[in-house]
Amino acid sequence: MTGFVPAPPAAGCRNAPVLKERGQREVFCGLTGIIWLHRKMQDAFFLVVGSRTCAHLLQSAAGVMIFAEPRFGTAILEEKDLAGLADANAELDREVDRLLARRPDIKQLFLVGSCPSEVIKLDLHRAAERLTERHAPHVRVMNYSGSGIETTFTEGEDACLATMVPTLPATDERQLLMVGALPDVVEDQALGLLEAMGVGPVRCLPAHRAAETPGVGPNTVVALTQPFLNETAAHLERRGARILSAPFPFGEEGTTAWLWAVAQEFGVSPEVFERVTEAPRARARKAVAAAAETLRGKSIFFFPDSQLEIPLARFLTRECGMTAVEVGAPFINKQIVGPDLDLLAEGPVIAEGQDVDLQLDRCRAARPDLTVCGLGLANPLEAEGLSTKWAIELVFTPVHFYEQAGDLAGLFARPVRRRAILAGLEGAA
């Protein structure tokens, strides 16, 4: 027993019954993953093959990013594409040729499937193979689906990374593969900690550029940085890699447990581990404590959004003193979030899937101090007197590892503090 793994509660949630609901779901589709993936992969272009709705979604989700010459776009299907009057493949080839001629800096092109392209069974997989031949060796064309009928929000990143795994070069090298798109600043912190412990070589998926694409093989050990990478993990196992089981690196406890899992795998001594993590652990605890003053004793309710809900509930209940009422996730893979479920004390309803009206009924009945939900629900709930934290920000903001632990707690504390500050405004009208 070491002091690096947090002591689990008397009873965790791993074997808690899961409330599975089906009905209307208020979630994003996987296309939204493009918003952060295109920032991470600097020589990639994401071409959605879809409808005006898809383009409109990306525009709405990307906000002002849309005006910064982004490396994504939508090939909008037109009437003639559907009526079979135009050969969809010829159309696609033409648009891709034009795109690549205009953007010679592009080295990876993703053809991203959407609901319309999946329903009409447009074979983007074959199109990607054909286009790869056509544009080799400058550009590699790949394909995945970000359609709403198949993917929810962050599953878009999972689908994208999973489609890359079979094409990764084979290697027998003993290495750590860190998987999940993190903001650069966070990735650098993680690499710095691992390097200080003498863990290496460490590679990242996704890489910044096609040229830095990592290899994979039987001596590869994988540390997932995001809980939603189910398909990607399965594909990596098929390539012979081993997936480390650990809580996700949110908060001081989560980060320490995650790093310790890696350290044990690479034979790092407790003394070295202690020396490397002591200062950042203290910093993280101090930073979290400031926000925890606001959060202690407050109840929290999670609507499903990104699959980050379970690890975040673990962080907020254990490190910030909150009480979880309901933890809803769009999908729960116990193999991957099991370590977080073990640390989450029993009590909250663990819910998978959604029937949004029924869930809203439960939320209104519970009147939690803080509700984590999407932007379609946040203002309506605020108007009913409930404080909300909009969930999308948790995916777009640096929140992993030690130095962000305070920021992460702060994201939840801010709406609670704000409601207290503005209490005098109530009834001003």
Place this chain on the structure above:
Amino acid sequence: MKLTVWTYEGPPHVGAMRVATAMKGLHYVLHAPQGDTYADLLFTMIERRNHRPPVSYTTFQARDLGADTANLFKTALHDAFDRFHPQAMIVGSSCTAELIQDDPEGMAATLDLGIPVIPLELPSYQRKENFGSDETFYQIVKTIARPMERTAHVSANLIGPVGLGFRHRDDIAEVTALLEEMGISVNVVAPMDATPADIARMGAAHFNVLMYPEHAETAARWMEKTLGQPFTKTVPIGVGATRDFIAEVAQIAGVAPRADDGRLRMPWYSQSVDSTYLTGKRVFLFGDATHVKAMARVARDEMGFDVVGLGCYNREFARDIRKLAREFGVEALISDDYLEVEQTIEALAPEMILGTQMERHIGKRLGIPCAVISAPVHVQDFPARYSPQMGWEGANVIFDTLVHPLVMGLEEHLLHMFREDFEFHDDAGASHHGGAAKARAVEAEPDTDQEAAAAAAPAEGEIVWLSAAEKELKKIPFFVRGKAKRNTEKFALEKGVHEISVETLYEAKAHYAR
């Protein structure tokens, strides 16, 4: 297929949502895949609505494809009816559901809910958002409104305001006031805040005020034919248009054209000496047809600008906009491709752009001031303060909006006077804009390589600026420098001159003097 990054309009079912969200007591059941609920946040975030849009989505997933999706739709329809008890419902398909052909119309017909359930035909692969709102409102009116006895005293319906409409909230208040001053009451405002029961009362009005042709023209025509209600053709944006609107209403309603313009400050502001510098400012207009049409007149006749180009993104109004462009002696741009709009703006190099959210960003990129006059807009254009576009207060708001991005007259004059000053120079920018003032860079020693390069024979048709002329050009205030450069080059080309000297610069200046 067409590669698209930015779209001026969403798909047609978003237009239907704009009508549903504007109304009360109406519910929209939309057959759509998981993920299409993203559109909710346009209303909850951009418009800051404090309730969920009254839309239920079937949110089918891959595992539901096949026979199951039709059942999902029926269940969603029943659940929405039981939960929300609407007075009427609209049903339809999003782009994906259109492909799986579940026939919401047929399914809704088999369920007898005892309220009107109105099916919508919205072809997602041909039409767009504005068509969606216009068609949806038309179907609702056609289904529910009936001829009936007119109100005892003169009344009008205000039609066209929808959810996510540019300044629709405040335009309603302004137009209501204009009518009240003539003793005309408002019978029903629709879709905004109307219930299906209100729609049923629309026939009692004596006429319709068509506020936004984009969203209600089809309904206006139907009501004219079926309910015998004439509708107004003038959109009261700007002083002149508001006066014309009052005259038109007076004539339709048979009342005296009374107006209380005691609050109207715009004409004096525009006539006062500080506005003199606005004369002949070259502006380019782009947006939805209605706002472009109204603002072109404001720009030319009320601000004294020079309209150098205009266009719209909604093809439904292409003919109107082409006609308008001919009146203004400019080329019309009918396009929904922002790259084309950007190219046009670049070629025309206006001193100001009046456009949408997108043109604002184009302006930012090209360093051209821009004011927003039309949807699509972002959250800052759904302001907390009262800020109509229509009527007298609308004219006041427009004056402020159009002047603000420009350098104030006196400031422009001072910048021009002291353009050589070491602290108060044009690189410092305008005092009321962001950005730190930069001290004037110390003149570098003349670069001999550059001199040599400039002296080298230019390629055919290429223009070379001699360094003295380039230095002189830099003395011209930044907000007119681009135009001076372009005019000089054009003048030089016409004269067959390949080297621009200081003299060429001033000859061109005299040539283009206005």
